[in-house]
Amino acid sequence: MSATVETSPVAAAPRATPKRRRTGGFWRRVARHVMRDKLALLCTVILALIALSAIFAPWIAPADPYKTSMMRRLLPPLSPGYILGTDELGRDMLSRLLYGGRVSLAMGISPVILATLIGGALGVTAGYFGRHVNMAIMRVVDVFYAFPSVLLAVAMAGVLGAGLFNSLISLTLVFIPPIARVAEAVTTQVRNQDYVEAARATGASAPRIIVQHVLANVTGPIMTYASSLVSIAIIISSGLSFLGLGAAPPIADWGLMLNTLRQAIYVAPINAVLPGVMIFAASVSFNLLSDSLRTAMDVRA
Amino acid sequence: MTDTHPSDTDPRDRGGPRQPILSVRDLKKYFPLRGPLGTINAHVQAVDGVSFDVMKGETLGVVGESGCGKSTTARLLMRLIEPDAGSVVLDGDPIGHGGITLRELRRNMQMVFQDSYASLNPRHTATEEISFGLRVHGIPAAKAREQALSSLRLVGLDPTLFADRYPHEMSGGQRQRVNVARGxxxxxxxxxxxxxVSALDKSVQAQVLNLLAELKQRLNLTYIFISHDLNVVHHVSDRVLVMYLGKVVELGPVDRIYRAAAHPYTRALFASRLSMNPALRVEAVPLSGDPPNPVRPPSGCRFRTRCAMAEAICAAAEPMLSSVADAHQAACHAVIPGSGHSQAEALAHAA
Known part of the structure; x- marks a missing residue:
């Protein structure tokens, strides 16, 4: 009652609100927030550089990444003609790192995208319909979730056999359960909001409500979570390659390079560490960027 | 949208002014309480056999303590939750079973929620939010937008300013206007x-109430006004329905209910109201304790555990909603002649 006097001038004249431009859509606000965050901006630049160098590897690589030379094995970085030195078979490190980015980024991003689509669909369905549907979907998901992710990926890749495509499938399977869980949790939350009730009160069908009301409000959190999985995907896929279950030898892949250069760690430590540095840079950048996305997507922030 | 029908020539009217727009009979909803293994252990009797009519053009106020089943009743009427039993008839047409479809029910009946923020999708602009329902009912996008804009105008929001605003860019009163526009x-x-209007501060509340009164006239609307604010209900309602623990305990014209309530619960509820006149303020708490657990409501009259007039009959038999005066009904043994309650006997002798 006592607040009446203070608040009335604003409330009494809803028409008199000062004129101002639309602040733009949700995604534009998120982009603006990320751009203002210096660390996130740096990560974006690093990732963009890695992505661009991977995409344009055939044009910018100074040498053929597969051309071996027994004469020039394990040259240290800054050797003439080989800026980052050579590996244990005398192949140009820089070229191999550039080409390796293609496989590592693809193996980091594509399973996460696939898992987001599948796991997101499962989780949203479970969350929206609740009860028995939720039970059926989430308990199956829980069974997969019970295994440690690396173990599950290794087991899957082991069953399916070595190869990039199989490791992509096993990584997708590994990421479906956590994404489904996050999707289910946010959907359950959104589903009980009054605006979903109001939408149901108009007589709208479930698919329509999901597409127009639920998805708009759950994609943010799901994508934020998924972006944090990219770094894990890069690490696990490198791990699979390291174990010989992912990329097969001549292919340039950061994980595989780490494996083959392992024996040379006392002879040429810098060369041996370089692929690890790349994995580290890419995964940390993805992680920090996803953190920034999370704060940017908090509507009330 | 903007056409204003005088109440007697509304083309949507079928049964004439004497036929209730909404007839609710014996509405029931028991929510199951599940144990850890999913077995049903007990039921919360949220709404238990509620019956009432809503006449065309009236405002029916619904009052009662928190948890008495007011909102559950509203959700049951909208079919946002399925009733366990009971029937709802809209202007002579039952819902389902050969009557009108749920879709038609929802076109004829809409709801405005309490929380103006939570009831608007944070990712939708005002226009998107309002036109969603129109799109659902098959109106093409361009026309739906046009109608949404005219709805905004009707609730006093200038479309040039508010059409593309998101909920977080509006004040509580403005958001609630958008909710009304959607309704x-x-x-x-x-x-x-x-x-x-409960969550709005007093001055905004008054504006929205005035808006609602104006819209009621212009659009020939009927309101079911659920509130715990007895002053507001007094101000807006034609008739008042009092609920206690999932049951209707009293129903009657607003003046009778506020002047001469028959049910002890209604009297206690009104006594708990703060008076503007210091001389009328009471020190004693008229109603003590919490309502009983709706999982195991008391036998007979549900109010007897807190009632000063409770007698043996109150525990033995449940009082039916009975007429105490013209258009005034109450469910209390003390006012039902021949119920066996001592006060009812006195009442019978006096008559």
Whole structure:
């Protein structure tokens, strides 16, 4: 009652609100927030550089990444003609790192995208319909979730056999359960909001409500979570390659390079560490960027 | 949208002015309480055999303590939750079973929620939010937008300023206006206002109430006005329905209920109201304790555990909603002649 006097001038004249431009859509606000965050901006630049160098590897690589030379094995970085030195078979490190980015980024991003689509669909369905549907979907998901992710990926890749495509499938399977869980949790939350009730009160069908009301409000959190999985995907896929279950030898892949250069760690430590540095840079950048996305997507922030 | 029908020539009217727009009979909803293994251990008797009529053009106020089943009743009427039993008849047409479809029910009946923020999708602009329902009912996008804009105008929001605003860019009062605009966009005949002004501060509340009164006239609406604010209910209602623990305990014209309530619960509820006149303020708490657990309500009259007039008959038999005066009904043994309650006997002798 006592607040009446203070608040009335604003409330009494809803028409008199000062004129101002639309602040733009949700995604534009998120982009603006990320751009203002210096660390996130740096990560974006690093990732963009890695992505661009991977995409344009055939044009910018100074040498053929597969051309071996027994004469020039394990040259240290800054050797003439080989800026980052050579590996244990005398192949140009820089070229191999550039080409390796293609496989590592693809193996980091594509399973996460696939898992987001599948796991997101499962989780949203479970969350929206609740009860028995939720039970059926989430308990199956829980069974997969019970295994440690690396173990599950290794087991899957082991069953399916070595190869990039199989490791992509096993990584997708590994990421479906956590994404489904996050999707289910946010959907359950959104589903009980009054605006979903109001939408149901108009007589709208479930698919329509999901597409127009639920998805708009759950994609943010799901994508934020998924972006944090990219770094894990890069690490696990490198791990699979390291174990010989992912990329097969001549292919340039950061994980595989780490494996083959392992024996040379006392002879040429810098060369041996370089692929690890790349994995580290890419995964940390993805992680920090996803953190920034999370704060940017908090509507009330 | 903007056409204004005098109440007697509304083309949507079928049964004439004497036929209730909404007839609710014996509505029931028991929510199951599940144990850890999913077995049903007990039921919360949220709404237990509620019956009432809503007449065309009236405002029916619904009052009661928190948890008495007011909002559940509203949700049951909208079919946002399925009733366990009971029937709802809209202007002579039953819902389902050969009557009108749920879709038609929802075009004729809309609801405005309490929380103006939570009831608007944070990712939708005002226009998107309002036109959603119109799109659902098959109106093409361009026309739906046009109608949404005219709804905004009807609730006093300038479309040039508010059409593309997101909920977080509006004040509480403005958001609630958007909610009202969404409610009336489908051109319904009945609007359920579930605590729609309770969360607004007093001055905004008054504006929204005035807006609602104006819209009621212009659009020939009928309101079910759910609130715990007895002063507001007194101000807006034609008739008042009092609920206690999932049951209707009293129903009657607003003046009778506020002047001469028959049910002890209604009297206690009104006594708990703060008076503007210091001389009328009471020190003693008229109603003590919490309502009983709706999982195991008391036998007989549900109010007897807190009632000063409770007698043996109150525990033995449940009082039916009975007429105490013209258009005034109450469910209390003390006012039902021949019920066996001592006060009822005195009442019978006096008559």
């Amino acid at each position: 009336i966009a489908l051109n319904p005949r009945l609007l359920i206002l579930d605590e729609s």
